[in-house]
Amino acid sequence: MPQKLEYLRETAxxxxxxxxxxxxxxxxxxxxxxxxxxxxxxxxxxxxxxxIRVEGQVIDGTGSPVKDVLLEVWQANAAGCYAHPEGGxxxxxxxxxxxxxxxxxxxxxxxxxxxKPGAAMGRGGRMMAPHLNFWIVARGINIxxxxxMYFSDEDAANAADPTINLIEWERRRATLxxxxxxxxxxxxYRFDIRLQGDxxxxxxxx
Amino acid sequence: xxxxxxxxxxxxxxxxxxxxxxKTSVARSPRYSLISLENSISEITGPVFGHxxxxxxxxxxxxxxxxxxxxxGERIIVHGRxxxxxxxxxxxxxxxxxxxxxxxxxxxxxxxxxxALDPNFGGxxxxxxxxxxxxxxxxxKPGAYPWRNWxxxWRPAHIHFSVFGSGFAQRLITQLYFxxxxxxxxxxxxxxxxDPDAIEQLIAKLDLNATVPLDSIAYKFDIVLRGRRSTLFExxxxxx
Numbered sequence: 073m074p075q076k077l078e079y080l081r082e083t084a085x086x087x088x089x090x091x092x093x094x095x096x097x098x099x100x101x102x103x104x105x106x107x108x109x110x111x112x113x114x115x116x117x118x119x120x121x122x123x124i125r126v127e128g129q130v131i132d133g134t135g136s137p138v139k140d141v142l143l144e145v146w147q148a149n150a151a152g153c154y155a156h157p158e159g160g161x162x163x164x165x166x167x168x169x170x171x172x173x174x175x176x177x178x179x180x181x182x183x184x185x186x187x188k189p190g191a192a193m194g195r196g197g198r199m200m201a202p203h204l205n206f207w208i209v210a211r212g213i214n215i216x217x218x219x220x221m222y223f224s225d226e227d228a229a230n231a232a233d234p235t236i237n238l239i240e241w242e243r244r245r246a247t248l249x250x251x252x253x254x255x256x257x258x259x260x261y262r263f264d265i266r267l268q269g270d271x272x273x274x275x276x277x278x
Numbered sequence: 279x280x281x282x283x284x285x286x287x288x289x290x291x292x293x294x295x296x297x298x299x300x301k302t303s304v305a306r307s308p309r310y311s312l313i314s315l316e317n318s319i320s321e322i323t324g325p326v327f328g329h330x331x332x333x334x335x336x337x338x339x340x341x342x343x344x345x346x347x348x349x350x351g352e353r354i355i356v357h358g359r360x361x362x363x364x365x366x367x368x369x370x371x372x373x374x375x376x377x378x379x380x381x382x383x384x385x386x387x388x389x390x391x392x393x394a395l396d397p398n399f400g401g402x403x404x405x406x407x408x409x410x411x412x413x414x415x416x417x418x419k420p421g422a423y424p425w426r427n428w429x430x431x432w433r434p435a436h437i438h439f440s441v442f443g444s445g446f447a448q449r450l451i452t453q454l455y456f457x458x459x460x461x462x463x464x465x466x467x468x469x470x471x472x473d474p475d476a477i478e479q480l481i482a483k484l485d486l487n488a489t490v491p492l493d494s495i496a497y498k499f500d501i502v503l504r505g506r507r508s509t510l511f512e513x514x515x516x517x518x
Contacts, residue, residue, distance in 0.1 A: 080363050080502045084476040085292055086453040087300075087467060088438065091386045095376025095402045095438055102387040105343055105400045107333055110372075133305035140388075146324060146446045156323035156444075170325035177388075194318045205320050207449050212302030214293035214470045216449060220320075239313060267306050277287065277312035278321045278447045 085215035092142050092209065097174050111173070114145065114186040116166025121150025121190070125260045126221070126250065127183035129175070130208060133268030137180025141210040145171045145184065147203075152190035160193060188223065188259075194234050201229035201236070208265065218276045221263045224252045239274055247273045283317040284447045284504040285363055293470035300466045301427050317447055322506075324446040327372040327406060336404045339377075339417035343400030350396050351380025351418030355496040356454065357488060359411040360441060363505030367411025368448075373501075374404040374440040375415060382423030382433075391423055416494065419456070427466055434461035434468070441501055448503040455481045456497060 093101040099109060115123075126145075130138040147169045148154050153161040155169045163169070169189075175182045186204075194200040201222055208217040222230050230236055230249065239245050250263035265273045295307035315321070335342050340349060356375075360368040378384045378401065381393030385401045399418065407413045420435045437454040455462050462468055462481065471477050479502070488496035 078365060079505065080361060080365055081291060081476065081479070082288060082363060082504050083450060083452050083479055083502045084471045084473070085450060086438075086470070086480070087303075088440075088451045090388060091376065091384045092438070092451075094384060094386050094400075095374050095404075095440060098400070098402055101385060103343075103385055103400060105402060106336065106404075108331070110327070110331060133307075133309075136305075138306065144449070146320070148320075154319060154323040156326060158319070159323050160319055168325060192319055195316060200318060200320065203320070205446055207446065209451055210306065212300070212304075212306035214295060214297060214300070214303060214307075216451060217295075217308065235315060235318075238315065244310075268309050272308055272310055274310075275308050275312050276315040277289070278315050278317065 087211055087214055088142060088209035090140050090211040092140070093174060096142060096172060100174050111144065111171045114147070114169065114171035114184060115149075116164065116168065118164040119149060119167045119187045120164060121187040122259065123185065124188045125183060125185050125255075125258065126204065126263055127181065127260060128250075128263040128265060129180045129182070130210070130265045131267065135269070137175070138210055138267070139175055139177055139180045141180075141182075141208060142172065142174050143182060144207045145173070145186070146205040146207070147186065148189040148192045150187055150190045152192035154192075191229055198234045199229070199232070201226050201233035203233075203235075206265070218278045219265065219273055220248055220276070221261070222249045223261065224249050244274050247271055282507045282509045283322065284445060284506050287504060291471070291473040291476040293472070297466070297470040300470050303470070321447040322445045324442060324444055324448065327370070327442070329406065331372075332404055332406065337413070337415045339400065339403045339415060342403060344398035347398055349379065349399035349418050353416070353494040354419050355414060355416055355488060355490065355494050356437065356482065356499055357412070357414040357485075357496065358499040358501065360407050360413065360443075360501045360503065361411055362443070362503050366505070367407070367409075368443055368503055369407055369409045369411055371407050371444065372404065372442045373407060373413050374402070375437050376402040377417065377420040377437040378423055380418050380421050382421030393421060393423060422461055431466060432461050432464070434459045434465050439501065441503060443503040450501070450503060452480060452501070454499050457481055457483050
């Protein structure tokens with residue numbers, strides 16, 4: 073017998089279920105327990121860059137909004153650095169770059185305020201276009217879905233982005249690009265995530 | 279050696295998106311294949327949490343909501359370590375849990391089950407692992423409860439776990455089950471996992487040594503997150 077390798081195996085995922093809010097957003101479940109719920113303030117007060125809002129729905133295979141979904145976002149600051157020891161450089165005091173958002177139980181709409189991230193250095197010295205990393209869990213989702221949101225006003229950077237270019241089907245690339253609009257003079261990006269259908273969002277195995 | 283990418287996730291042990299016997303997955307599962315993405319800085323980094331983010335009582339579900347005495351139910355300690363696939367502890371990482379009470383009822387505006395709410399039980403907790411990856415919660419053992427999948431499905435007693443790790447690629451939500459529960463092999467959600475050993479790994483074992491005599495029984499539950507390669511040779515991960 074050859075020698076044994078001493079690796080462990082990753083714990084299996086299970087669905088977050090319909091009551092994920094109790095653990096991760098108890099206020100929405102209907103009770104107040106923690107001093108502070110995590111993930112409400114993504115950028116903090118000192119972040120440089122453009123303040124933006126991002127909104128959308130997660131839409132299931134019947135075309136209906138998913139009303140019990142929870143999304144987490146992970147992003148770089150305006151200089152392209154993540155708030156992490158390996159994040160590429162310092163970030164502003166109070167910038168965490170991580171957010172957690174749930175939907176309105178009636179409409180399935182979600183939204184959050186943050187700053188627009190900068191381009192970040194990718195593999196092999198290729199710059200990555202500004203993007204937000206998403207992780208999506210819900211009842212009926214057996215393992216969290218990973219995707220990225222890019223910005224419609226970054227055409228040149230998007231065209232050179234190594235991840236977008238990894239997607240063989242050009243028409244599917246558009247599913248990752250959020251459309252910019254103005255509301256009361258402030259930028260709002262719309263990012264609808266489609267779990268199935270002709271315009272199924274591209275999801276990544278990261 | 280500088281750590282590099284995370285090991286590829288073993289999709290043969292993880293549940294696929296579409297498992298028709300878990301009906302809700304049918305309309306919520308992507309139909310196209312996932313696009314395989316080599317890790318960049320966006321995946322090897324992830325949020326960092328500290329003791330300022332939480333309170334010490336947050337991991338004690340017997341006390342973190344109660345106002346007029348202890349919750350009803352079997353008092354238990356759930357403890358273990360968060361490790362990676364290289365068997366190294368994952369320190370200072372956020373672990374969040376949620377569960378039904380001893381009657382199988384969740385404190386949630388959408389839960390309509392007959393089981394009684396417990397005025398002294400909220401049902402959520404959170405903590406940071408220590409330098410050895412160790413965590414501990416005190417709570418009551420949750421009850422089984424019925425759910426609409428087929429007409430007569432029952433969830434085995436379980437506690438939901440959310441774990442971060444140090445990179446966004448390690449993000450994981452799972453469920454703890456209890457050793458000896460006869461409902462486990464009947465559950466369509468458990469059976470979304472195709473690998474029997476991976477199911478066993480979700481079943482917490484009775485840990486008599488960790489019980490508190492005359493007070494609380496204990497279960498041990500280790501969680502394994504993805505491990506990382508070590509860079510023996512320059513692989514230009516960050517483009518330098």
